Amino acid sequence: MKKKVFQWLQYAFFLALAIFLVWWSVSKIKGHDWEEMKGALRTTDYWLLVPVVLILLASHYSRALRWKILMQPLGYSPSTLNTYFSVLIGYLANLAVPRLGEVLKCTILARYEKVPANKLVGTIVAERAFDLICLLIVFAVTIFSQIDIIGKFATDMIKKIISSKTGGIDWMKIAVVLGGLVVVLVLARFIMHRFAHIHVIGKIKEFMRGIWQGLISVRYVKNKGWFFFHTIMIWVGYLLSIQMGFYAMQATSGLGIKASLSVLSLGSIGMIVTQGGIGAYPLLVQETMMLYGITENIGRAFGWLLWLVQFFLVIVFGFLSIGLLPIVNRKKSLQHA
Template identity: 30%
Template structure:
C-alpha cells in the first residue's frame, strides 16, 4: 500500500512537471494574444516574409548548437572522456528538443546520451554542463550590463510601462503586464525548487556529488583556454545574429537598429529562463513589449514574435529529430564496423 502511494505521488509530480510549464506558457500566450487576428499573421507568413533572410538566420541557429557541441567536448577531455564529436553535437540537438517537452530536461538528456553511446560518467558530464551554464550566465550578465548602459532610457520606459518600476508600484494591481511578470517569476522559483530537490537527491547518493564536482572543475584543466573563450563568444554571437537577421524578414522591422536588436535579445534571453516550452509566452511578451518601444505597432510586433518563435521552435524540433536519427545510425554503424 505504501509503495503504491509512493508510486502515485511520483506520477503526480511527473505529471505536474509536464503540465505546469505548458499551462503557464499557454496562459501567457492567451493573455498576450487575446483578441488578436491570426489571419494577419498567416498573411504575413505566406506573402510578407522574406524567406532568404529567414533561412540565413536559421543557419546561425544551427551553428550556435554545433559550436556548443564542440565546446562541450573540450570540457570533457580533462576528465579523460573522449566522446565522438558527432555524438556531442547530436546530443545538443536532442537536448534542445527535449527541453520543449519538459523545460531544462535537455541538460539531463544529453548526459544520458553520452553515457549510452560513449560510456561516459553521467555525473561527470553533468558537472561539465553545470560549468557551461555558469559560463553562459557570466556572458548574459556582461551582455546585459553593456546593453543597459547603452540603452538605459529604453529599459526605464519598459519598466514604467510594465508597472515594475518603483514609482509605479501603486499601480501594480491594475497592470496586466505585472501579473504576467509575476507568473514568470513564480515559474522560475518553481524551477529552482525542482533543481534543489534534484540536488538533495544527488546528495543522498554516495559519490555522485563528488563526480559532479569533478566535472564542474574540469574547466581549470581545459588545454586550450583561448579556444574555449572563442567558442563561447561564437555561440553567443551566433545566437544574436540568429535573432537579429529575423528583423530583415519583415518590412515593419527591417529598419530597427543593432542596438534595438540587442535590447530585445537581452529581454528574450531572460524570458526563456522561465520554465515554459522554448520560452513560449514570456518570450512573446518581452519581444512585443520592447519592440513597441521602438515604434513598431502592437499588431506587427505580435506577428513578428509569433512567426519568429514558431519557426525557430520548428528548427529545434527538426534538429532534435535529426540528432536522434544520426545518433542511432552513426553508432550502429560504428558497432557493426567493430564486430
C-alpha cells in the same frame, strides 16, 4: 514517490503557464489586428529565414564543441558529430519535459562513446553557470548601450512605483521597499543556515553551490581560449539570428543591433519561463519591440515568427539527429560486434 509527484506538478505548472500566455496573447487580438499581422507576414522574405536557421545551427555547433572541451579534463574526447547530435536531441527533449534534455544528451553520448553519463553531470552544471553569466552580461550591455530607451523605460516604471498621488516622490514607499529588501536578504540567509536539512532548502543551496563550482571548474580546462571563444560564439549566433530575422520582415528591417540585444535579453527570459518559450517568448519579444516604435501587432507577429523558426528547427534537426546517430555509428558497432 514524492520527488516524482513534485516533478510532474512542476511540469504541469509550466505547461499551464504556457497555455495561459498563449490564450491571453491570442484573446487580445481583434479583427483588424489579425489583418495587420497577416499583412506583415505576407511581406516577409521567408528566404532570409534560412540564414537564421544556419546561424542557430552554427551556434549549437559551438555549444557542442564547448561541451567537448569541458569533457577533456575528465579524460574523454568523444567525436564532434556524436556530441553535436546529442546537443540537438537534448533541445528536442527539452520541448517535452523541463531539463530532460540535459539528462538525455548525456545518456545518448554515453551510449555511443566511452563516456559514463554520471561523470558528465559536472559539465552540464558548468555550461549552465556560464550561460547564466553570459545572459547577465547581455543584459548589462543592453542597458548601458541604450540608456535613452531602456533607461527611460526603467525610469518610467520606477516612477510609477515610487510616485505619490500628488505626483511627487513617496519616501514612505521607498523606505518600505528598501526595508523589505533588507528583511528578505536577512531572512533568506537565516533560512538557508537554520533549515538546511529541509529538502527544498537543501536543493536551493545545492543549486547555488553547483553554479559556483561550475564557474570555477573552467580552471581545469586545457583550451581555455577556445572555451571562451565558443561561449562568445554561442551568444553572438543568437544575436545575429535575431538581426537576420529583422531583415526578413519588412516592418522590422530598419531595426539595428541594439534592438536585437534587447530582444535577445528579454526573449531569453521567455525561453526560461515556459516550456520551450511557448507563449512567453513571443509576448516578451512583442513588448520589447514596442520600445522601438514597432506596433503591438507587428511585434506580436515577429515574436511568433521567430519562435516558430526556432521551434521547427529543434523539431526537424532533433529528429534528424535521432535518425542519423545509429547510421554514423554503424561502423563502430560492427567493429565491436
